[in-house]
Amino acid sequence: MKTAVYPGTFDPITNGHIDIIERALKIFDKVIIAVSVDSTKNPLFTVEERIKMISEAVKDIQRIEIDSFSGLLVDYAKKTNAIAIIRGLRAVSDFEYEFQMALMNRRLNEKIETVFLMPNEKFTYLNSSIVREVVSLGGDISDFVPENVKNELKKK
Amino acid sequence: MKTAVYPGTFDPITNGHIDIIERALKIFDKVIIAVSVDSTKNPLFTVEERIKMISEAVKDIQRIEIDSFSGLLVDYAKKTNAIAIIRGLRAVSDFEYEFQMALMNRRLNEKIETVFLMPNEKFTYLNSSIVREVVSLGGDISDFVPENVKNELKKK
Amino acid sequence: MKTAVYPGTFDPITNGHIDIIERALKIFDKVIIAVSVDSTKNPLFTVEERIKMISEAVKDIQRIEIDSFSGLLVDYAKKTNAIAIIRGLRAVSDFEYEFQMALMNRRLNEKIETVFLMPNEKFTYLNSSIVREVVSLGGDISDFVPENVKNELKKK
Amino acid sequence: MKTAVYPGTFDPITNGHIDIIERALKIFDKVIIAVSVDSTKNPLFTVEERIKMISEAVKDIQRIEIDSFSGLLVDYAKKTNAIAIIRGLRAVSDFEYEFQMALMNRRLNEKIETVFLMPNEKFTYLNSSIVREVVSLGGDISDFVPENVKNELKKK
Amino acid sequence: MKTAVYPGTFDPITNGHIDIIERALKIFDKVIIAVSVDSTKNPLFTVEERIKMISEAVKDIQRIEIDSFSGLLVDYAKKTNAIAIIRGLRAVSDFEYEFQMALMNRRLNEKIETVFLMPNEKFTYLNSSIVREVVSLGGDISDFVPENVKNELKKK
Amino acid sequence: MKTAVYPGTFDPITNGHIDIIERALKIFDKVIIAVSVDSTKNPLFTVEERIKMISEAVKDIQRIEIDSFSGLLVDYAKKTNAIAIIRGLRAVSDFEYEFQMALMNRRLNEKIETVFLMPNEKFTYLNSSIVREVVSLGGDISDFVPENVKNELKKK
Numbered sequence: 001m002k003t004a005v006y007p008g009t010f011d012p013i014t015n016g017h018i019d020i021i022e023r024a025l026k027i028f029d030k031v032i033i034a035v036s037v038d039s040t041k042n043p044l045f046t047v048e049e050r051i052k053m054i055s056e057a058v059k060d061i062q063r064i065e066i067d068s069f070s071g072l073l074v075d076y077a078k079k080t081n082a083i084a085i086i087r088g089l090r091a092v093s094d095f096e097y098e099f100q101m102a103l104m105n106r107r108l109n110e111k112i113e114t115v116f117l118m119p120n121e122k123f124t125y126l127n128s129s130i131v132r133e134v135v136s137l138g139g140d141i142s143d144f145v146p147e148n149v150k151n152e153l154k155k156k
Numbered sequence: 157m158k159t160a161v162y163p164g165t166f167d168p169i170t171n172g173h174i175d176i177i178e179r180a181l182k183i184f185d186k187v188i189i190a191v192s193v194d195s196t197k198n199p200l201f202t203v204e205e206r207i208k209m210i211s212e213a214v215k216d217i218q219r220i221e222i223d224s225f226s227g228l229l230v231d232y233a234k235k236t237n238a239i240a241i242i243r244g245l246r247a248v249s250d251f252e253y254e255f256q257m258a259l260m261n262r263r264l265n266e267k268i269e270t271v272f273l274m275p276n277e278k279f280t281y282l283n284s285s286i287v288r289e290v291v292s293l294g295g296d297i298s299d300f301v302p303e304n305v306k307n308e309l310k311k312k
Numbered sequence: 313m314k315t316a317v318y319p320g321t322f323d324p325i326t327n328g329h330i331d332i333i334e335r336a337l338k339i340f341d342k343v344i345i346a347v348s349v350d351s352t353k354n355p356l357f358t359v360e361e362r363i364k365m366i367s368e369a370v371k372d373i374q375r376i377e378i379d380s381f382s383g384l385l386v387d388y389a390k391k392t393n394a395i396a397i398i399r400g401l402r403a404v405s406d407f408e409y410e411f412q413m414a415l416m417n418r419r420l421n422e423k424i425e426t427v428f429l430m431p432n433e434k435f436t437y438l439n440s441s442i443v444r445e446v447v448s449l450g451g452d453i454s455d456f457v458p459e460n461v462k463n464e465l466k467k468k
Numbered sequence: 469m470k471t472a473v474y475p476g477t478f479d480p481i482t483n484g485h486i487d488i489i490e491r492a493l494k495i496f497d498k499v500i501i502a503v504s505v506d507s508t509k510n511p512l513f514t515v516e517e518r519i520k521m522i523s524e525a526v527k528d529i530q531r532i533e534i535d536s537f538s539g540l541l542v543d544y545a546k547k548t549n550a551i552a553i554i555r556g557l558r559a560v561s562d563f564e565y566e567f568q569m570a571l572m573n574r575r576l577n578e579k580i581e582t583v584f585l586m587p588n589e590k591f592t593y594l595n596s597s598i599v600r601e602v603v604s605l606g607g608d609i610s611d612f613v614p615e616n617v618k619n620e621l622k623k624k
Numbered sequence: 625m626k627t628a629v630y631p632g633t634f635d636p637i638t639n640g641h642i643d644i645i646e647r648a649l650k651i652f653d654k655v656i657i658a659v660s661v662d663s664t665k666n667p668l669f670t671v672e673e674r675i676k677m678i679s680e681a682v683k684d685i686q687r688i689e690i691d692s693f694s695g696l697l698v699d700y701a702k703k704t705n706a707i708a709i710i711r712g713l714r715a716v717s718d719f720e721y722e723f724q725m726a727l728m729n730r731r732l733n734e735k736i737e738t739v740f741l742m743p744n745e746k747f748t749y750l751n752s753s754i755v756r757e758v759v760s761l762g763g764d765i766s767d768f769v770p771e772n773v774k775n776e777l778k779k780k
Numbered sequence: 781m782k783t784a785v786y787p788g789t790f791d792p793i794t795n796g797h798i799d800i801i802e803r804a805l806k807i808f809d810k811v812i813i814a815v816s817v818d819s820t821k822n823p824l825f826t827v828e829e830r831i832k833m834i835s836e837a838v839k840d841i842q843r844i845e846i847d848s849f850s851g852l853l854v855d856y857a858k859k860t861n862a863i864a865i866i867r868g869l870r871a872v873s874d875f876e877y878e879f880q881m882a883l884m885n886r887r888l889n890e891k892i893e894t895v896f897l898m899p900n901e902k903f904t905y906l907n908s909s910i911v912r913e914v915v916s917l918g919g920d921i922s923d924f925v926p927e928n929v930k931n932e933l934k935k936k
Contacts, residue, residue: 038760038761071761096715100715100751101754
């Protein structure tokens with residue numbers, strides 16, 4: 001069984017993330033959605049809230065697991081017997097940061113491969129940070145996040 | 157009458173901003189310089205100070221209006237009957253961020269078009285942040301900002 | 313009346329071009345679709361065929377004019393009393409080439425401004441060359457070009 | 469069994485290509501190396517020569533198949549029951565071209581996913597074209613291509 | 625004697641920095657490693673600690689000097705009779721930031737030239753910030769920094 | 781004495797090339813302007829014409845030599861006792877191509893360093909190819925090339 005880890009902050013999960021998860025499931029037998037605990041960013045939602053929102057958002061998708069991790073991503077991947085890390089690539093600025101991380105991860109554990117997938121182009125310029133900004137300014141984010149995430153964002 | 161909004165933090169306004177405003181006035185009948193109030197960055201100048209500096213710097217330019225706004229830019233544009241948002245494009249890093257914002261704004265209100273203009277190449281690498289840094293290190297910024305802005309920067 | 317020129321090879325016109333034309337018409341009173349005669353590329357269609365395909369594809373759009381030009385674009389713009397050149401920006405590689413051309417045009421005639429518009433993201437990676445390639449390999453291009461262009465491409 | 473197609477011109481195969489093939493085999497059960505016949509470029513080697521060089525270069529690698537194809541890549545992938553197309557990503561310029569092709573392929577057949585892998589950084593700036601140029605200028609290419617390819621290049 | 629300044633935060637010095645220093649010494653007679661005191665970033669090491677780590681890391685390299693500076697880099701360069709500023713270029717994102725700084729420095733003192741060197745490709749995606757992050761997550765950084773820096777990082 | 785080679789097609793030499801030569805002379809004791817004979821591009825001017833135009837254009841600059849070369853650039857650099865290759869960097873697209881060439885040259889001879897210099901920003905988007913195109917379309921190129929080159933271009 002081939003398992004991949006899809007790591008991220010997921011603060012909150014967006015439709016772009018879900019698009020990547022569904023594509024990864026075409027390639028891998030199992031995908032672990034792994035919420036980073038150590039992220040240095042000041043998060044809007046707690047790790048628990050983020051996991052709960054993900055669980056609800058992907059409850060109809062099979063062959064996935066939701067978890068959190070701290071420490072090195074490659075150590076977490078090894079522990080869970082994952083052979084690959086999944087990353088979505090949208091834009092040139094993504095590209096360089098992602099390559100830096102992928103090369104570093106390869107140096108730290110050369111057995112774990114990083115696999116890049118391309119989201120639907122309608123999600124090209126979507127990320128959690130712009131979603132949080134639009135909500136805070138009073139904009140409608142129905143196109144960008146699942147229904148349950150939209151509700152949680154409105155509460156904040 | 158065709159009106160465009162030129163939004164920004166303008167902390168402070170630079171000669172690059174003024175170059176874009178003059179180009180926008182060739183295309184549009186009126187340009188509203190709109191200072192963003194909600195900007196998450198920690199500003200050097202208050203919104204009032206920024207508006208005052210802009211007023212002085214562009215006092216000889218016709219067909220403009222200076223204002224501040226909070227909330228969604230597209231809502232502000234709609235309220236002021238603007239048909240377009242003006243953005244200056246200088247470098248590849250601008251490009252991606254600006255496209256993200258432009259696509260998001262289009263999703264939020266498809267009637268407002270974002271129009272990109274190219275500043276004079278001598279302003280290619282100029283922005284408010286580098287101006288603030290050079291001033292704080294004791295450098296001369298006469299080439300980069302209007303006289304009145306230079307004086308205000310020295311006071312800070 | 314504010315007129316803009318939208319220059320290109322249009323070999324053939326795609327839905328991405330039409331998207332840009334419609335956006336330009338929100339800003340300008342008239343848009344001249346100007347087919348470049350001097351293009352060094354080896355075209356699939358003659359200038360006459362290209363103009364005929366454009367005419368058919370945009371026959372329901374008002375306030376446009378279709379023409380061909382040779383020589384410098386800025387000279388053509390001046391002759392037609394256009395105040396701006398319209399260009400679509402899709403990707404980083406576009407960006408640099410377009411800026412080179414825009415700066416050169418500005419040097420040749422500083423009165424003509426280049427205005428960049430962003431197509432619908434579903435056309436982000438569409439251009440005439442990929443359309444010709446897909447057709448030559450037997451692929452379906454219904455999503456990318458108007459019906460009449462599709463028929464002409466099949467004949468070739 | 470999960471099969472992926474690794475398409476290319478392979479004119480000639482380089483160590484960078486082989487690096488990607490080995491990474492793809494960590495993820496997929498089988499990888500088909502598919503030499504494009506329709507390539508518009510003027511090739512140095514015939515398709516038969518290229519296939520022969522690949523066969524020799526990867527003769528010790530298991531679970532691969534070498535083939536040529538013409539027509540649409542997604543049609544070839546479907547015919548061979550491949551679920552994915554493998555592409556190596558090295559630099560920003562790759563990124564945009566590859567995304568254009570991947571989006572086009574997705575439009576032509578949404579079931580086939582494009583998977584991007586990152587070569588060893590020592591191959592970051594290696595491609596077949598620069599190898600051919602260095603050989604033609606009398607340079608040593610031992611680091612860049614397998615031994616048998618080096619010999620064939622010297623003969624040309 | 626031709627002197628160049630190699631400025632930076634060096635928080636901490638990495639093997640990538642040392643690679644650039646050695647390349648610069650092929651071109652220049654003397655290289656001054658200049659630690660920026662005014663850096664707005666919240667540093668992990670004090671300026672004194674950073675200078676001490678550099679001194680130890682480059683103790684076998686001739687024709688260098690280690691110093692700290694505050695104020696404008698071009699003023700420091702002038703004071704030390706340096707004719708050039710050395711910068712390493714690794715990726716596209718570097719490129720734009722570095723060009724902005726180089727153009728600004730040229731405006732502030734046109735006599736000081738900025739010279740860009742390319743590190744070994746194995747350092748392409750290495751910087752001080754990723755080193756600090758990997759250490760904080762418990763990863764091994766032996767490949768990225770000199771032995772003495774590794775020990776200091778572990779203490780923090 | 782420290783010598784650098786500035787290689788290129790110089791078809792024809794532009795003011796941007798001359799700007800780079802003058803900057804290189806601040807760093808190096810001698811600069812050899814080396815016209816590539818093997819260039820695969822279909823040149824407008826013969827090698828002899830290009831050398832003659834360069835000689836005239838830089839006749840008032842000291843410490844330079846004008847030459848042509850065939851074969852590998854690093855072999856030519858070694859033969860002339862040059863320690864470095866000079867390249868101008870203007871835009872992101874330059875950046876990637878130049879890095880590919882620089883890495884390849886480093887592999888072929890690790891003793892020769894490639895040094896990147898930044899032209900005056902007014903030459904950011906200038907190259908020989910756009911100059912040839914503007915001339916062929918009847919445009920004025922006085923700002924882009926030396927007087928003698930302008931006259932030769934008009935003859936062609």
